[in-house]
Amino acid sequence: MKPAALIAAVEQLYNDFNPSVETLDSYISDTLGDCDSPSADPDKIFMKQVLYSCLRxxxxxxxxxxxxxxxxxxxxxxxxxxxxxxxxxxxxxxxxxxxxxxxxxxxxxxxxxxxxxxxxxxxxxxxxxxxxxxxxxxxxxxxxxxxxxxxxxxxxxxxxxxxxxxxxxxxxxxxxxxxxxxxxxAKAGITKLAKKKLTVPNPPNITKPRPRKVPEPMKITNDVKVGAEPHYLDRTSLSEIEDTKLARLAETRSETKKKYETAKEQPFKFHKSLRDNMDEVRREVEEKRNSELKFDMSHRKPLPDFRRFNATVKMNAAAILREDSLFKKKQAEEAKLIKDYEEELRDSTEFYRWRGEMESHDHVMKMEQVASKRMQAEASSRNARDAKERQLVDNKAVADLIKEEGELITKQRKMEVEATIMVNKQLVKEIREVEEKAPRKAESLVFQSRQAIRVSQNAKLKEAWERKLEEDEIEKGRKKDKIMRLRTHIVHKPEVKVFDPTTSAGLGLLDEMSLVEMEERLQINKEREKADEIEKRRGIVAERTLKQAQLSQRIDNIKRIREAAKTANREAREQKKVRNKKMKEIETSKLQVSQVALAEKLMREREEKKADMAALMDEEERRKKNQMFQGAATHQVEETHYDQLLLGAERQAKVKQERAQKAALIYEETKKTARKVVEAEAKTRKLEKAKLYKAKDEEIKEKRHDLLIKQKASVAHKKYNFAVTRTKEQEIKAKMIDRNVYAQSINDMSLTLAKTAKARRTKNNVVSMLTS
Missing domain, CATH: 1.10.490 (Globin-like)
Known part of the structure; x- marks a missing residue:
């Protein structure tokens, strides 16, 4: 394939590839076929590699x-x-x-x-x-x-x-x-037409006119003539100009002062203004005024005491209705209680009193339980310490067993891994042997099945297309026949009607009436609606007055209820304070009693422990004396010797420990100093890096700004070139029309005929759609 065809083929492959439908490898195998074998087409290999590179x-x-x-x-x-x-x-x-x-x-x-x-x-x-x-x-x-x-x-x-x-x-x-x-x-698109060869006359041998002598062009000079420098600049200097300026300023100041001194109206001279202590007097007055100021106060005026007077609260209709509804709900609850008492002959007040006593009793029991739990927690902490020591010994024995089991498990796992590696190697070898043969067989089978499907689908499509063309021809003839029949029945008959406002249309409808009767009925309906509106307004005013009276009555009732609730709440608060005070005193006394009991118990346990330790010491001394009396002095000397050795080893361990602690402190101090140095260096590097990034950002901004200016200039230049080109094209088009007017008239006529045919075709389509 040629280079242009290769580029076009790769572009088509890139456009047709959809990663959400299939993978790249399957797409390449379906589209290009075999691209990996040594006998593959080089062009297909090139297209595959370029497509892979574009996607990568x-x-x-x-x-x-x-x-x-x-x-x-x-x-x-x-x-x-x-x-x-x-x-x-x-x-x-x-x-x-x-x-x-x-x-x-x-x-x-x-x-x-x-x-x-x-x-x-x-x-x-x-x-x-x-x-x-x-x-x-x-x-x-x-x-x-x-x-x-x-x-x-x-x-x-x-x-x-x-x-x-x-x-x-x-x-x-x-x-x-x-x-x-x-x-x-430049030829303006005018094609050369084949013309009949014309007769070319031969001119007579006439004397040729002498060419006229053209005068030489006038020379236009571009020089700029500049005169000599003026000499008045040499008459003066900067110092002379400055002296003249100062003299003129002094003269102006003296004239202004003289004008005010010789004026008819002079300022009045006060006697006190001649004193020399004016500044001291002004300073004293300002200090006196400043001493009266109170800018350092938290409030210029004392805060009002809102407890001496009630705040004015304006209630709207919604608030009044809400409070009245709450009062009625409370009344209904109280009425229900009274009704229950009348019907069941049982008062629930005794129940509520009993419930309060039980709640207080439960509270007392709860506090006693807390005290007992505190004592139990103290005993359990002692047991926990003993259990912890025993647990440490047991854990050490279990740890030794776990270590031995771990070593055995490690050896077993290592053997299993080696066996797995051998099995995997054998499996990989078998899979590679299958991969070299199975894909090629599968590809050939898939290609043959797709070829058979393509042949059958093409045959079916061809039959369907021929059948569709025949059906379209039949449908077209039927619609054409139907349109011709409809056109034969279209006949326009002129009709003239005269309107009479006093008569009806005569169609036989139930509510049929003339224009005059309709206007009279409309007038009657308007008067009836006006009367209804007046009556409705009266009803609205009466209803509003009734609502206002009901709101006033509810407001009075709410005020009375509030006063009663205020008194009841005050009494309830005082009773609650007294009750809380008594409960607090009872709880304090019980807490003191429990604390005293706990202190006595702890003291008793300490005394018992001291007595036990003293008994043990006495028993040990008695045993030692008996050994000495029984000739066990040699054994005692050995025990003393070993005790001294243990004390010496303890002193040596203590010295080593102190040295190790000092070395650890020195190491920690050195490490802390090194860390500070590292942090300082990191901070310095961070600052330098931030400065470098800032300088780079500024440089990038400047370059981006320059680039933007260049782009704007380029766009402006392109716009100018486009405008010049468009002007030239318009001039060329005008020249074409001037050179061949007949061709332009034929072109205009063709456009008119095309527009007319298009309109007629659109109209026929609309008629066919309506008839069908």
Missing amino acids: YRPGLKAFLKHFFYDNAGSTVRADYNMYMIMLTLALFRIEELGVDMFSKFAFAQEPMKMCKFLTYIFDTSPTSPIMCTVKQEWCKHYDVRFVEDTLISRIRDLTPAMEELCEKLATMAQGIVAAAEEKK
């Missing part, structure tokens, strides 16, 4: 193409997106395998102008180029910085000289194509 490097390719289309919006077409992606893959990731010569063939197979602009954009390695600024930043978001610098940017720099030569060749080709297109446009 898709994020980086999309990042580049986003900036490329943004920077060249006026000279690129969005339909060439996939073509640019394939060429970018070949230029960046497959150029080493293809070589520059083979890549040039693929570039020459596309449009020269597009490829020239595309390659110039890629291999522009200047510091302000997009590939070194914005595109590089986008690549660093998707790939490692080292890969971008050492692989992509380095490869672009190495290929820049060869690609510049290729761009020059493409630019030369593009200029030739553009020149041919401009030449074709």
Whole structure:
């Protein structure tokens, strides 16, 4: 296949691939067939490798193409997106395998102008180029910085000289194509018609006129004549100008002062204003005023005491109705209690009193239980300490057993792993033998079944299509016949009707009436509605007055209820305070009694323990005396010797422990100092890194701003070129019309006929839809 056909085939493969439906490997095997065997088609292998590269490097390719289309919006077409992606893959990731010569063939197979602009954009390695600024930043978001610098940017720099030569060749080709297109446009699209050869007369041999002498063109000079420098600047200097300025200022000040001194109206001179202690008097007055100020107070005025007067609360209708409803609900509950007492002859007050006594009794029992639990917790803590010591001994024995079992389990597991590795190796060997033969057989069977399905489906589609064409012809003839029958029945008859307002339509309806009767009835209905409206207004006013009276009555009732509730609540609060005080005193006394009992118990246990220890000591002394009397002095001397040895070992261990503690303290201090140094260095590096990033960000912002300015200038230049081109095209079109007026008239007539035929066809379609 040729390079252009290969690029088009890869583009079609990329467009048809849908990753949500099938995997890439299955898509390649279904579309291209065998691409892995040594006898596979090289073109298919090339298409497979390019497609794999496009999908693998898709994020980086999309990042580049986003900036490329943004920077060249006026000279690129969005339909060439996939073509640019394939060429970018070949230029960046497959150029080493293809070589520059083979890549040039693929570039020459596309449009020269597009490829020239595309390659110039890629291999522009200047510091302000997009590939070194914005595109590089986008690549660093998707790939490692080292890969971008050492692989992509380095490869672009190495290929820049060869690609510049290729761009020059493409630019030369593009200029030739553009020149041919401009030449074709200059002819204004007028085709040369074959004409009959005309008779060419031979002119007589007449004396030729002498050419007129053309005068030489007048020379226009572009020189700018400047006169000599003026000499008045040499008459003065800066110092003289400054002296003149100061003299003029002093003269103006003296004239102004003299004007006010010689004026008729002079300011009145007070006697006190002549005193020298004016500043002291002013300072004393200000201090006196400042002493009366109270800016340091938390409040300028004392806060009001809201307990001396009640706050004014304005109640709306909703609040009044809500409180009245609560009062009625409470009344209903009390009435229900009275009714229950009358019917059942049983008062629930005794029950509530009994429940309160039981609750207080339960509270007392709960406190006693808390005290007993506290004592039990103390005893259980002592038992827990003894159990912990026993548990430590048992745990040590269990740990030794677990270690032995662990060593045995480790050995067994190691043997199992070795056996599993041997089985897996054998299994891998068998699977590889199957993989080399089974896929090829399965592929051939699938390909044959698909071929048979395709042949049967094509035959069915062909039969269905022929049947559909026959049905369409029959339906078309039926609709045409129906339209012709409908057109034969269309007849327009003129009708003239005269309107009489005093008579009805005469259709025989139940409510049929004339216009005059309808107006009279409307007038009667309006008067009836007006009377109903007045009556309704009266009812609304009466109802509103009744509601207002009911609200007033409810407000009075609410005030009376509130006063009663206030008195009852005050009495209940006082009773509750007294009751709580008594309960607190009882609980305090019980707590003191329990604390005294607990202290006595603990003291008794301590005395018993001391007595036991004293008895043991006496028994030990008695035993030692008996041994001494019985001739056990030698044994006593040995015990004393061993005791001294143990005390010496204890002293030695204590000295070692103190040395180890000192060494540990020194190590911790050294470690803390080293950690502080490391943290300080890390902080310094962080600050330097932040400064570096800030400088880089500012540099990027400046470059981005410059790039934006260049882009705006480029867009403005493109707009200007577009406007100039459009003006030229309009001029060329006008010239075409002036040169061939007859062709333009024929063109206008053809357009008119086409529009008329389109309107007629639309009308026929609408009629056919209505009839069907």
